[in-house]
Amino acid sequence: MRFPWWELRYQHTSAIRVRLQERYAPATANKALSALRRVLQECWRLGLMDVESYQRAADLSNIQGETIPAGRDISPGEVWALMADCTKCDRNIDYRDAAVLAVLLVGLRRSEVVSLDLGNYGVWQRS
Numbered sequence: 397m398r399f400p401w402w403e404l405r406y407q408h409t410s411a412i413r414v415r416l417q418e419r420y421a422p423a424t425a426n427k428a429l430s431a432l433r434r435v436l437q438e439c440w441r442l443g444l445m446d447v448e449s450y451q452r453a454a455d456l457s458n459i460q461g462e463t464i465p466a467g468r469d470i471s472p473g474e475v476w477a478l479m480a481d482c483t484k485c486d487r488n489i490d491y492r493d494a495a496v497l498a499v500l501l502v503g504l505r506r507s508e509v510v511s512l513d514l515g516n517y518g519v520w521q522r523s
Contacts, residue, residue, distance in 0.1 A: 401435050401436065401439050402439040402445045404436065404453050405452065405453055406452045406453050406455065409432060409436075409453045409454070409456055410456065412429075412432065413425075413429060413456050413459070416428050416429065416459070417459050421461065422458075422460065422461025423461070425459045426458045426459055429456055429458065429459070432454075432456075433454045433456065436450055436453050437450065437454065475497070475501065478497055479494060479497060482494035482497065496509055499512070
């Protein structure tokens with residue numbers, strides 16, 4: 397299969413950018429945009445595009461994304477305060493919260509805790 401990359405113009409590459417922005421995370425979309433710019437540069441180097449067409453087609457800004465700030469370690473005192481808060485009431489949700497804290501403390505990742513299901517718990521195996 398062949399594709400005439402050298403015929404791409406700004407209206408095409410900006411439409412590609414919009415489509416990438418709609419479908420992918422910013423980092424993934426920016427990798428694809430970088431690859432597109434590189435292909436266009438090779439087309440120009442090979443004489444398949446004039447410099448103005450290349451510069452216009454490749455003049456795409458990166459997609460900006462919002463990143464979640466990194467977390468922080470909590471002190472043992474904060475852990476005890478959270479556990480105390482969870483156990484001071486006699487509601488099921490408080491026991492659940494205490495259990496979530498406990499499994500986080502023994503090393504499960506957040507993504508693993510989120511995917512836990514009651515079916516994962518083996519009463520007789522204590523696991």
